[in-house]
Amino acid sequence: MSLLSPSLHAEIQHHAALDARMVRAARGIKLLTMASWPAGMEVQFLADYARGTARPPTVIYPQYDFADVRAELDAIAAEADPDHPLGEYLIDSSRSWGIAAQLVESLGSPEVTGYSIQLFGQPDVALPGQGPSTREAANHFISIADELDRELMSPAETVQISATALSLQLQRDLDDYFDGRVIEVVLDPELIAKAAAGATRIRLRSGAAFSDYDRHQLLQHEAFVHSLTALNGREQPVLPSLALSSPRSTATQEGLATFAEQITGSIDIGRMKRLSLRIDAVAMALDGADFIEVFRYFIDAGQSPEDSFASAQRVYRGVPTSGGAAFTKDTVYLRGLVGVHTFFRWALRQQKLHLCRWLFAGKMTLGDVQRFEPLFQDGVLAPPRWMPPWITRANGLAGMLAFSLFANRIRLDQMAEGDFSEIG
Numbered sequence: 001m002s003l004l005s006p007s008l009h010a011e012i013q014h015h016a017a018l019d020a021r022m023v024r025a026a027r028g029i030k031l032l033t034m035a036s037w038p039a040g041m042e043v044q045f046l047a048d049y050a051r052g053t054a055r056p057p058t059v060i061y062p063q064y065d066f067a068d069v070r071a072e073l074d075a076i077a078a079e080a081d082p083d084h085p086l087g088e089y090l091i092d093s094s095r096s097w098g099i100a101a102q103l104v105e106s107l108g109s110p111e112v113t114g115y116s117i118q119l120f121g122q123p124d125v126a127l128p129g130q131g132p133s134t135r136e137a138a139n140h141f142i143s144i145a146d147e148l149d150r151e152l153m154s155p156a157e158t159v160q161i162s163a164t165a166l167s168l169q170l171q172r173d174l175d176d177y178f179d180g181r182v183i184e185v186v187l188d189p190e191l192i193a194k195a196a197a198g199a200t201r202i203r204l205r206s207g208a209a210f211s212d213y214d215r216h217q218l219l220q221h222e223a224f225v226h227s228l229t230a231l232n233g234r235e236q237p238v239l240p241s242l243a244l245s246s247p248r249s250t251a252t253q254e255g256l257a258t259f260a261e262q263i264t265g266s267i268d269i270g271r272m273k274r275l276s277l278r279i280d281a282v283a284m285a286l287d288g289a290d291f292i293e294v295f296r297y298f299i300d301a302g303q304s305p306e307d308s309f310a311s312a313q314r315v316y317r318g319v320p321t322s323g324g325a326a327f328t329k330d331t332v333y334l335r336g337l338v339g340v341h342t343f344f345r346w347a348l349r350q351q352k353l354h355l356c357r358w359l360f361a362g363k364m365t366l367g368d369v370q371r372f373e374p375l376f377q378d379g380v381l382a383p384p385r386w387m388p389p390w391i392t393r394a395n396g397l398a399g400m401l402a403f404s405l406f407a408n409r410i411r412l413d414q415m416a417e418g419d420f421s422e423i424g
Helices: 006-026 031-035 041-051 067-079 085-105 111-120 134-147 163-178 212-233 247-263 269-286 291-300 305-315 329-349 353-361 366-371 373-377 394-407 417-422
Strands: 184-188 195-197 201-205
Touching (some): 085 111, 111 247, 111 329, 134 269, 134 329, 212 247, 212 353, 269 291, 291 305
Parallel strands (some): 184 201
């Protein structure tokens, strides 16, 4: 920063001060935590369901007032320079946090749906590149998974691992990566998702059953994306907000994490089906399905009663369970995956693979990393200290992306079975 002119230095200091204010204002908005259901509801519901007396659960949420926080976020956006990359980032981020605050203030009401759609989108949104809708993509993966014969799976893929055993395995993997205890793996009985990651802690839901695929998925998805981007964000002297899980960066974060599963071979068709079922379930809820209908949908799709409850619970976080409302965060996974995959291919074509590595410097969007390019080059923003092994092997990543670019030119719908005899 010492190489910058005094005027540029002043602009950066101005926006750094605004970012610090935004961090203080946003820290109290724990969106997923505040929208979570109380622990213990699963046991009663499953018992009632077994007796045939189940009703959609009723959840009472605490009341929150973020009026002062929203006013501060509005003030930050007003003071930021929309023509400066840092100012543009702060304006977008402040507005996103403001919407998140309004969502939390509306917990338990149908209004949550509108705020959720503003933050995370909805199932009928088109994928990047004017592709099919997110729900259409979800149905594609569901149909493929349903057509595959489970007998093709190896015995190791069907063996269940307890949360306790998995926590020990993950802890060993992480300690080896960091050469010490940087991230701690803990069990959490109140967690809705099977796993969640922060900068220095990964939580696993107590009592959940995992597979060997889950172990690798959690390492690549939770630890090597969500935790590393949070740790690297803490290293940013100018934008400490890059350590926060901002709602506006959710699609890129989850897309990058799912892409990491894909590129390391850690994702299986069952995982793709689970992600896709959640998208279809969000669409069902928006169309009027109540909690029990969505719960049965997951049961019919082959999930256990416990997993079906957890999956349905994700759809109805913060909203009435009677139908017509939904928490739409689960729609970002496929859309984010396609977006990140497309971005990586674009970066290869433009000879900008360094942008892909800089994505790990904090929790940012694909648009952020492009507008931040000159700031990384000038040393205003710090490059990532921690990166997953697959992103550091540039030649291997480039090889995979180059093949993907070429293979996408082949039209499968124009291939006949006899055509393959010519290959050899």
